[in-house]
Amino acid sequence: MPPTITAFENSPDRGRGQARDMRVRWALEEVGQPYDVRLVSFAAMKQPAHLALNPFGQIPTYEDGDLALFETGAIVLHIAERHGGLLPTDANARSRAIAWMFAALNTMEPPIVELGMAMLFERDKSWYAERLPMLQDRVRTRLGELSRRLGGADWLDGAFSAGDLMMVTVLRRLNTSGLLDEYPDVAAYVARGEARPAFRRAFDAQLAVFQAASRS
């Protein structure tokens, strides 16, 4: 039996591949592991059956035999550890790739999510215009640091790894902010990730879900 992941039945991102099941789909595609998808509604995500898989009532989850996981970091790491192709074999390089996964989730993603939330939900608030530049600058700081570290390299640390996969999915959340355009090398890094055949397959699969939901 292939592993089963959960994803939005009707993703609020309208198939743009911003929902976090995209990370897990991409990782599974990179390692060539077929998978099943169970689509869930917002209401179902808050019901006991889903809460047993993810206590926070979120997607994605991952089930494989008697293992159930939540949190994309843990799921992608699990996939990368059990299949070749997403983590280097050298022990130190492997640890560095995992460090980049944590950096994507713990250092890059928080200010990016904060900005995204404000742009989505605070536009009509009196403080929005004043707060926005501060949120943008926090993201710019991280993008500048990342750009300096990339230093024109294709990937963060040698060959493409789960660290890049996680970083690219986090950076893609900036697609509508215009901020990536200010860092052409980071934008090119994201584009390199998006050009990978495994990314395309994952993207098309989640887009097909949205298109089917729109037709019904």
Ligand SMILES: N[C@@H](CCC(=O)N[C@@H](CS)C(=O)NCC(=O)O)C(=O)O
């Ligand atoms: N830290 C979690 C975040 C999961 C998350 O935020 N999932 C979103 C979709 S991308 C979700 O389920 N949102 C609906 C909700 O929180 O009710 C992870 O990386 O798995």
